[in-house]
Amino acid sequence: MDLVAGIDAGTQSLKVVVYDPAGRIVVASTSMPLDMISAADGSREQLPADWVSALHACFRQIDPSVRSRIVALAVSGQQHGFVAVDGAGDVLAPAKLWCDTSTAAECTQIMDAAGGIARTIALAGNPILAGYTASKLPWTKTHRPAAYAQLATILLPHDYLNFVLTGQRFCEYGDASGTGWLDVRSRSWSAELLRATDPQRDLGACLPRIANPDELFDIDPTTANALGVPATVKVAVGGGDNMMAAIGTGCVEQGRLAMSLGTSGTLFAYSDTPVVDPDGAWAAFCSSTGGWLPLICTMNCTVATEQVATAFGFSTRDGDAHLRDTAPGADGLVMLPFLNGERTPDLPLGKGVLAGLDTTNMTPAHIYRAAMEGATYSLKYGYDAFVGAGMQFERIVLTGGGSNSAAWRQLVADVFGLPVDVPTQPEGAAFGAALQALWAIGLARGDTASIMDVTRLHVAVDPALSMRPDPQRSQAYAAAYTRFLRYLDAITPLQRG
Known part of the structure; x- marks a missing residue:
């Protein structure tokens, strides 16, 4: 009890x-x-x-x-x-x-x-x-x-x-x-x-x-x-x-990749050894379980979608409908969602940018989609650094408030080209803290279970929330992501100056 x-x-x-x-x-x-x-x-x-x-x-x-x-x-x-x-x-x-x-x-x-x-x-x-x-x-x-x-x-x-x-x-x-x-x-x-x-x-x-x-x-x-x-x-x-979100999503063993869509966006993987990039492309953090946690952090994730929804007078609960009403790539509209400055890419003085506006895409739905896509592309930018360093992943475990959106879950699957799973416990960080407490009190009482054993037993995914990438949409997003990178390259000198 x-x-x-x-x-x-x-x-x-x-x-x-x-x-x-x-x-x-x-x-x-x-x-x-x-x-x-x-x-x-x-x-x-x-x-x-x-x-x-x-x-x-x-x-x-x-x-x-x-x-x-x-x-x-x-x-x-x-x-x-x-x-x-x-x-x-x-x-x-x-x-x-x-x-x-x-x-x-x-x-x-x-x-x-x-x-x-x-x-x-x-x-x-x-x-x-x-x-x-x-x-x-x-x-x-x-x-x-x-x-x-x-x-x-x-x-x-x-x-x-x-x-x-x-x-x-x-x-x-x-x-x-x-x-x-x-x-x-x-x-x-x-x-x-x-x-x-x-x-x-x-x-x-x-x-x-x-x-x-x-x-x-x-x-x-x-x-x-x-x-x-x-x-x-x-x-x-x-x-x-x-x-703690790593624990709450079971990201406490090699090969696991977790993504959190909160105010900030994070992408992290567990490692038994330090994973340091000489150019600082990711954060080489320690885990809270005795290992290491290479991590990508963006400072603008759900904050971008929430700001757009507020500006146009609707709720983010209605955001999925706007995604359904628009096509991948937002008909050429691109948002660099750096409303709080940005860490990935490293633009602490950065500001948000809307590019590619025309008479067809200057709508609340397009701008909301551009915000969601831009937040996701920033995480993809960091993910590319992981892959470039030789890390390999088979799926993404998604947590954070953004994971409640079916459209965003599908967007992540399509952009990253990986299956997406969502834990049954939506509050990944709070649940992870509870599991760490469970593990520690168990050890104090003589239980020999490792933190990996604890998460394997208690972290489950909800099959009804899982998403699989769609090849056609993945292709459309690949082109849109390339466009995002071109705009990013163009504005970087301005936002660093």
Whole structure:
């Protein structure tokens, strides 16, 4: 009768799922929206207190009889954010998020101090891209000097919620590899990159210890009481949202490819060894299960379709009808959907572009299709780098809000030329966090099952949602994708200048 819970603190909402491993069913699922503070300079911030309020609100919505049976939980959090806390654990400033591009200049500053992009990749396995945590420190030093002076601990969003839950300051390898400071090959902090970030300060002293994937922590009694869960609940380490989505989609063994269509788009694969690209074509992250997670991230996915739907006064729930009313390739209309700047391709100062407008395709339906296609083509751009490096895949497991769209699932199958499956549990990151908690509590109780064993047992796909590529449409999309790449090549010099 034991239950496990997964908490996913995303950009737009905080979600909680409670899973019954014996019955293999989710017995409760709640969510609360989150606000974002945006500015013209590319700043994207949230108040950590809002995450805590949303967490409490989500648990209040769960029946007390369900909450009383929870034995373990874990947190999934949006990657790359920066929560500055002082020695007492008080938050010193709003949290700068993964989609914050106001620190693009600081990325260059750090890498130049380290010896350039190639040297940065040699030190950590990754360049420091816009949105990564490292760039937020010199920005904070300049723009929020009082907060920087009082800074005692650097926490990621997931780390901060773990701190709220346990009273302890720790991080884990998957999420830590998204800071830009972790050498993913050795799984240790790069002292050289920390010095390059701030040569006047020992930032290493501000970093929490890195916990192992299977560690468990006691929940803080006061927090347990506030959430209405037993004081005996154990908190697993959790991880970044992509790392938890990897667990929730079964992407914890070689050959698996997962795609998440959320506010951002991600494409990731599991590896038993570090997969570092010398040119930084993908993020060479660690997984949260003891392996590695080469990952492609785009900063504009469902945000593009939602913006178009809002602009033309319809709901994204009606989007599939617009796809049915238009042809693959949107009759020549192309959108480069870089509304938040972009990480793949690397255009942190990028802006959205509509190209190829004429009297026949200047319609809401065409523009909505162009947004969905553009978001998908950006992921295909990253996928091509995976394939170019010799990675091979037989199918795609799709998660995230965009996977609810039958038209988008078919579009992915046609563009990538691969079958698409959708897990029965739609909240991949929250469900993955619950499975990590299940695995960790099982090990503590003497179970020898690996995380791979756990996902094979609990991650299932819904055959009714699977899609197979259509050769004719795949051919049409191939031509449209080539057109997308031509426009991308044309505007890149303008958007980097």
